[in-house]
Amino acid sequence: MRYLLTLLLLIANIYAADIAIVKEINGDVRAKTQQSTHQLVLGERLSEQMIIITKANSSLKIIFNDNSTLVLGENSLLNLKTFVFKPMSQEYEFKLFLQKGSLSFESGKIGELSPESFELKIPEGIVAIRGTKFLVMVQ
Numbered sequence: 001m002r003y004l005l006t007l008l009l010l011i012a013n014i015y016a017a018d019i020a021i022v023k024e025i026n027g028d029v030r031a032k033t034q035q036s037t038h039q040l041v042l043g044e045r046l047s048e049q050m051i052i053i054t055k056a057n058s059s060l061k062i063i064f065n066d067n068s069t070l071v072l073g074e075n076s077l078l079n080l081k082t083f084v085f086k087p088m089s090q091e092y093e094f095k096l097f098l099q100k101g102s103l104s105f106e107s108g109k110i111g112e113l114s115p116e117s118f119e120l121k122i123p124e125g126i127v128a129i130r131g132t133k134f135l136v137m138v139q
Contacts, residue, residue: 018045019083020064027058027074052078054101067108068094073137076101085110092117099123102137 032051060072077099084093092114
């Protein structure tokens with residue numbers, strides 16, 4: 001039974017939808033999934049529910065499938081909660097949670113087509129898109 005569960009989790013990971021790609025990486029940046037934590041590498045594909053962790057003197061730039069750009073600063077913790085970008089069926093959802101640290105964000109197509117579908121939660125509030133660029137810092 002345990003082997004079957006492990007096999008199902010591996011298959012689910014293989015078919016998990018990629019939502020973004022790592023474009024730049026500096027220092028110690030890790031991704032945490034339900035199964036493991038690993039060092040991120042340039043060109044790696046990211047998926048929903050990954051938690052991105054940057055250490056001191058580290059940063060990360062990722063490009064989402066709608067061409068949104070996110071730069072995560074040092075000592076940050078970001079959950080890539082949900083990303084749905086299906087323009088043909090007009091389905092959009094983009095949810096992030098920045099627990100600590102800093103990020104800068106430039107919206108892509110979701111910001112143009114459905115700005116109300118974007119949500120960045122922080123411990124004491126929510127950031128919504130009303131423009132194209134913003135910077136947020138959480139202590």
